[in-house]
Amino acid sequence: MASEKQLPFNILVFPCGSEVALEIHRSLCYSRHINLIGASSTNDHGKFVYHNYVNDLPFITDEKFIEKLASVCKEYKIDAIFPAMDSVLDLLKENEQKLNCKVIASSPETTKICLSKKKTYEVLKKSVAIPVQYNSVDEIDTYPVFLKPDIGYGSRGVKKCNSKAEALNHLSTNPDNLILEWLPGKEYTVDCFSDFHGKLLYAGMRPRRRIMNGISVNTITTTEHNNDVKLIAKAINDKLKFSGAWFFQLKENLEGKLTLLEVASRMGGSSAAYRIKGINFALLSVFTQMQIPVEILENNYTVELDRALSNSYHIPITYNEVYVDLDDCLIIDNQINKSLISFLFQCINKKIKIVLLTKHEADLTQTLIKHRINQLFDQIIHIKKSDEKSNYIKTKDAIFIDDSHAERKKVSAICTIPVFSPDMIEGLLDS
Secondary structure (H helix, E strand, O other): OOOHHHOOEEEEEEOOOOHHHHHHHHHHOOOOOEEEEEEOOOOOOHHHHOOOEEOOOOOOOOOOHHHHHHHHHHHOOOOEEEEOOHHHHHHHHHOHHHHOOEEOOOOHHHHHHHHOHHHHHHHHOOOOOOOOEEOOHHHOOOOOEEEEOOOOOOOOOOEEEOOHHHHHHHHHHOOOOEEEEOOOOOEEEEEEEEOOOOOEEEEEEEEEEEEEOOEEEEEEOEOOOHHHHHHHHHHHHHHHOOOEEEEEEEEEOOOOOEEEEEEEOOOOHHHHHHHOOOOOHHHHHHHHHOOOOOOOOOOOOOOEEEEOOOEEEEOOOOOOEEEEOOEOOOEEOOEEOHHHHHHHHHHHHOOOEEEEEEOOOOOHHHHHHHOOOOOOOOEEEEOOOOOOHHHHOOOOOEEEEOOOHHHHHHHHHHHOOOEEOHHHHHHOOOO
């Protein structure tokens, strides 16, 4: 963890209205280590989400874009920019020195390779299974085939072609499309994280069970193909040398073999499913860019994520008692955490016991009265700073909520109950 002198980091998210940017906000907005600023080239949903919002940036194709962005970074004393779109990521990483701040991404070499599917296949063809590629329609021996742009995202410009005539017709308006074998099986995303040394720390698979506009809108965490996935992730990471969050997509071919579709050097929008298990890819990526050592703490349950303009989660756990922290958790920046207070009142409605477990150093009674929560708890346990919170949790039928990674780690190990940080609370709220 960073020393207090380094915190909080001023993080600029651009463009802040994309689906990835909205997930970055959900991931970082509760962290006391982060001060978020959103920026876009056009008014979008980001202005409703980011309290600190910059909307007068030119488009990335404008020759003055980097110059203007650099001035915004100087004005807001930005420590790092979090790109939220593939093409933006590549441009910003390439101009990192001109921006005079860090860009939360892997090296320019890696981002450029990942931007092009053709380059990706060329680099990885001896390391992982890739689709059969045809140089022209005349080479195709089996239909259907799948045509897609070399550079693109969100299923834009893709086409399944069942005949030579259909393929020629599509290529007449999309001549740069890659011609690939059709992969008929299940499709998966694998969310990954590598530290600042380039060491792969995590790879988690989730099937893309329902897709809309190229976005996985229903997905579930799974250990299916776990060993194969880890080998594939390591092979990709060894070749491309990632730093921070990244992901790749796989699809089963006719024989059921997992075959690579693409690799992206950014976090996936639906990686929120793993955040609800405790793996905050955005926060891990910020710390990694700042060369702060991190570790993975994952809860042992399955999360299903369904997206319909907002996130809904299902976690198959039951509990009759909630242990919750006060400082930087229920109270953040001298204000009540609205998401957490909503959850606590949800617990009251369900007659779930709420225990305040705190090391608050000021007058606790006066603090609770000041914030009008003095009657909220069934029990209050006020302990010394040197005490271990894990010593005060006596039941297995409970969950623990705390902003401190160290506290969560101890409670998880000693009490073997699910643990939650503030950014994970949305996973506990009823839809």
